[in-house]
Amino acid sequence: MTCLRRPDGQQMSDQDVAQNAAPEAPQHEIAQRRLRVVIATGERVVYDGHADALVAPSVSGEISVGARHAPLLALLDPGEVVIRLADKEQRLAIGGGFLEIREGRAMLMADTAERAEEIDIARAEAARKRAEQALRRFRGRSEGSDEFRRLRRSRARLHVAGHLVSSRTGTGRTRS
Numbered sequence: 001m002t003c004l005r006r007p008d009g010q011q012m013s014d015q016d017v018a019q020n021a022a023p024e025a026p027q028h029e030i031a032q033r034r035l036r037v038v039i040a041t042g043e044r045v046v047y048d049g050h051a052d053a054l055v056a057p058s059v060s061g062e063i064s065v066g067a068r069h070a071p072l073l074a075l076l077d078p079g080e081v082v083i084r085l086a087d088k089e090q091r092l093a094i095g096g097g098f099l100e101i102r103e104g105r106a107m108l109m110a111d112t113a114e115r116a117e118e119i120d121i122a123r124a125e126a127a128r129k130r131a132e133q134a135l136r137r138f139r140g141r142s143e144g145s146d147e148f149r150r151l152r153r154s155r156a157r158l159h160v161a162g163h164l165v166s167s168r169t170g171t172g173r174t175r176s
Helices: 014-020 027-032 121-137 144-169
Strands: 035-040 045-051 053-058 061-065 072-085 088-102 105-110 113-115
Touching: 035 053, 035 072, 045 072, 045 088, 045 113, 053 088, 053 105, 061 072, 061 088, 072 105, 072 144, 088 144, 113 144, 121 144
Parallel strands: 035 105
Antiparallel strands: 035 045, 053 061, 053 072, 072 088, 088 105, 088 113
């Protein structure tokens, strides 16, 4: 067992250790270590708050950013956005858009954005089936790229809605 000693060589008591402990970070310092996140569509602001991390589906792959991330401008694909704050996650389904990171702020402008509780699962499932059928018709042709985006969006909606269902039923991981 290691004991702490004062500069004069004397062993420190528990009270000495507590008095010399680093103070807790003030609230404004904690906020500076968090990313300010705004997620909006043309119609509304879907999320406006802080996050420890933001994960988004860019056209070049999934990206994760935090408060001290370098400036970035990214084109987003349809998919799932994850907002992490402490030990909680909030998930949104987006239909594509742009993400700008600058000076500890993240501005995500989405074509569409939905929280899990806003998603109509039956409509999302019907959209997935329509997109899959259309993709089979357009196999190998350029018209299929729009259908592929629709398929990705419907799958993201179903995935985000599935997290809500699993958290309510107690199966899978709990999310907020």
